[in-house]
Amino acid sequence: MKRIIALIALLSLTTAAWAQYQNIYSGESSLYDRYVTFNIAARYGVSMPLGGQKGYIDKLSPTNLAIEGEWLFPQRFSIGIKTGYQYTNQRLPRQVYQYDNQSVSAVQTRTLSIIPAMASLSYYFAGNADAIRPYIQMAGGGAYIDYTNYFGTLSDQKNGFKGAIAPAIGLKYYGRREQGLGAEIQAQYQNIFFNYDQLKGSAPSLMLSAGISYRFH
Numbered sequence: 001m002k003r004i005i006a007l008i009a010l011l012s013l014t015t016a017a018w019a020q021y022q023n024i025y026s027g028e029s030s031l032y033d034r035y036v037t038f039n040i041a042a043r044y045g046v047s048m049p050l051g052g053q054k055g056y057i058d059k060l061s062p063t064n065l066a067i068e069g070e071w072l073f074p075q076r077f078s079i080g081i082k083t084g085y086q087y088t089n090q091r092l093p094r095q096v097y098q099y100d101n102q103s104v105s106a107v108q109t110r111t112l113s114i115i116p117a118m119a120s121l122s123y124y125f126a127g128n129a130d131a132i133r134p135y136i137q138m139a140g141g142g143a144y145i146d147y148t149n150y151f152g153t154l155s156d157q158k159n160g161f162k163g164a165i166a167p168a169i170g171l172k173y174y175g176r177r178e179q180g181l182g183a184e185i186q187a188q189y190q191n192i193f194f195n196y197d198q199l200k201g202s203a204p205s206l207m208l209s210a211g212i213s214y215r216f217h
Helices: 002-025 051-056
Strands: 037-049 061-072 077-091 095-099 102-106 108-124 132-151 154-165 168-173 181-192 203-216
Touching: 037 051, 037 077, 037 181, 051 108, 051 203, 061 108, 061 203, 132 181
Parallel strands: none
Antiparallel strands: 037 061, 037 203, 061 077, 077 108, 095 102, 108 132, 132 154, 132 168, 154 181, 168 181, 181 203
């Protein structure tokens, strides 16, 4: 009887020790999965015009910088803020234009600058400490947009802060579990509610970007 009691006690201690080992080394024991932590990212990308923006400038933009900061919650979602800088231009051949009730022979240079300022909500399909973290994101807020169409030395300009939305999908890769520095890729659809002259309706675009990401607690 004593041997049975001793065996049960040994099994109980072994089970308790194994459970403790699992808790220590399982993903749920990570500080990233137990507390609110943080992530910052910087990416560089190319943007393809869509809709009304394509009617104004129909070429790819190679000048796009995105900066994001996030608060990561244990439930695999995050809230954040994002900004950056986007610029595109296109030069048209010299021709005669009607500008300000006069005929002007000039090279037309179309430019568009955008500085977004948005809040984001993301859901991750893996834990906060995992090495690979795919996600979906919805962002909304506004953007400062500058439309300047040059006719030689003359220009037609319109700017201001307009409403904007930017849903996205992406993936963060850290190399190994709980590593801080990693890489990120993202595909984002952005629509700015801006309508002026050659840019009619709104200014949507599709941006593909890649860069670095850093998580910490």
